[in-house]
Amino acid sequence: MSTLESLTAHTDRLHPEPAPQSALLNLRSLLNSKFGFQAFRNHQEEVCLHVATGRDVLLVMPTGAGKSLCYQLPGLARGGTTLVVSPLLALIEDQVDKMKRLGLRADRIHSGRTRDESRSACVQYLLGKLDFLLIAPERFSVPGFLAMLQKRKPTLIAVDEAHCISQWGHDFRPDYRTLGEHLQALRPANVVALTATATPVVQDDICKQLRLTDEARLIHGFRRNNIAIQLMEAQPSQRLPLIQSLLKKDQSRPAMIYAPTRKVAEQLFEGLKSQFRVGIYHAGLLPQVREKNQSQFLQGNLEVIVATVAFGMGVDKANIRTVIHAGLPGSIEGYYQEIGRAGRDGHPSRAILMHAYVDQRTHEFFLGRDYPEVSVIKQIFEKLKPEKIHSDILKQDFASDFKSPQNQPEGAFEKAIEKLVIHRGAAIDFEGCVTVGVASWEKSYVEQRRHKEKMALQMSQFTQLHFCRMLGLIQYFGDQKDPGTPCGVCDSCDPSQAPLGVRPLTREEQGWVAQIMATLSVNDRRASGRLHKDLLEDSPAITRFDLERILEVLVKGGWVSLAHESFEKDGKSIPFKTVSLTSQGQRAKADDLARLKIAGDLPSRPKTPKKGARPRKRRKS
Ligand code: ADP
Ligand code: MG
Secondary structure (H helix, E strand, C coil), X not given: CHHHHHHHHHHCCCCCCCCCHHHHCCHHHHHHHHHCCCCCCCCHHHHHHHHHCCCCEEEECCCCCCCCHHHHHHHHHHCCCEEEECCCHXXXXXXXXXXXXXXXXXXXXXXXXXXXXXXXXXXXXXCCCCCEEEECHHHHHCCCHHHHHHHCCCCEEEECCHHHHCCCCCCCCHHHCCHHHHHHCCCCCEEEEEECCCCHHHHHHHHHHCCCCCCEEEECCCCCCCEEEEEEXXXXXXXXXXXXXXXXXXXXXXXXXXXXXXXXXXXXXXXXCCCCCEEEECCCCCHHHHHHHHHHHHHCCCCEEEECCCCCCCCCCCCCCEEEEECCCCCHHHHHHHHCCCCCCCCCXXXXXXXXXXXXXXXXXXXXXXXXXXXXXXXHHCCCCCCCEEHHHHHHHHHHHCCCCCCCXXXXXXXXXXXXXXXXXXXXXXXXXXXXXXXXXXHHHHHXXXXXXXXXXXXXXXXXXXXXXXXHHHHHHCCCCCCCCCCCCCCCCCHHHCCCCEEECCHHHHHHHHHHHXXXXXXXXXXXXXXXXXXXXXXXXXXXXXXXXXXXXXXHCCCEEEEEEEEEECCEEEEEEEEEECHHHHHCCHHHHHHCEEECCCCCCCCCCCCCCCCCCCCCC
């Protein structure tokens, strides 16, 4: 871009200042003098030292652990400018604001700023007057921007929310995709990639995509001792009254409620507003409204916020007492990050997850919407040529190809093009002209789609976990330094803390247990589906859900153990589980039945029979 070129013409000879040695030794004094902190938090010093001495670093620490300091402090210590790439404008604004208040020289360039403002930030950068320059990743697609940065390279590059670069992560952002390539042009600056959420696969991918070399991987602190994770099976219609009663106690607020869709968020908001000071946040609201609600919640003027996953990246509110998921999240990564917003002040907090089988339908819907069928994408790909075609023309073709009954949902064309670009089946330029890419996009896309499905499956398997919930999460993230002890506060470790308490088994349930034990003593390692069929012969009333609840009780009581297995069908792996008696179970006596406890029941739903519906006949046993 000519403006930028003319700007940079006279600054060719500017280079980053060398890192002053004294400052390297002085991390601690800077911590105090610049940031006003008395001491490092866990792991911060180790990370800062690595970054300050010029290593590439991948840092994975939970939200609220203090990752920003891990690039800000070494950035200051090294001198020159630290370039910070961050995915959301709101996050960038917030960070710049915080840094300025500390007296640091920080500015930002993004699409929300005027030309003059961005120009001024460039000038300041080129004159070496900025400690920090924050940008959104899409800035690199502005012609001339990279060349401007190259005129006076940054000393350090921080990539915040780095999981967004991995298509295996839960929050992949296409704009992050080409980041690694661009950063290469800014070497020798070292790179620190920061995220709160990355499984080992995602960690590998981040390092590969960003082309980190000989990086130190610092994966720390997934365990959160003060969050009691509690799960409850509840149908969508039961969730509002449950939330109303869960939030009644003053100690349970401030609270965040994650809704699976905008529509559900609206419904919950409507249902809660007469009882609580509640706000709402989702991507369908006007930015002013959204931001107002967010800041009202952060400042404490609202005590409850109902939000979709659009809320929260980088949100820093210390005293959230309860995080409720009114529906099954799409991935464990997302779930962990969302519950991590509870109890940042270290005080006891709860994370309650409401789920039901129907939630899987919601995820199937999202998958279909966000990941079009391969055949749909192919239709566009086959029209592409080495010569440019404007995307508006392709879009018209697409609309006529997919007239009803094959009608595609709103936005399907944009999604399809986005996927083609990500998987390099197409390239799109700044003016919206598309050219053909490589045919291998298909394989790569199919893999990503499968991965997405797998993430949702893993989330639903998490609800069936029969040991410490926190430990389940820690193992998922591969935090190898964790001691591996149960948390003691989740509903698995301490069933009495379940949202609805516990009760003894009913006579009917005790009868089921006796039957299960009798069946297993003859047929050990019974698949749970088979076991259900066995039970139905004598107890036609037992549902699959009943059986799962009873098995959970028996596993916790040490009477049976479960093993997860799978078989192949039509090229897909179908998971199932088998049930076996433990030696304690073999010794169990009828008297022991009275000691078993099961999670309390949901308040029963008011029965409103549909008009004209005949009363259901009960099956005779
Ligand atoms: P993350 O990016 O890991 O989610 P932040 O960098 O936003 O976390 O930090 C969370 C909060 O912790 C901020 O309010 C920050 O000022 C505070 N903080 C960070 N480091 C320290 C420290 N050493 N001592 C006290 N507070 C700190
Ligand atoms: Mg952060």
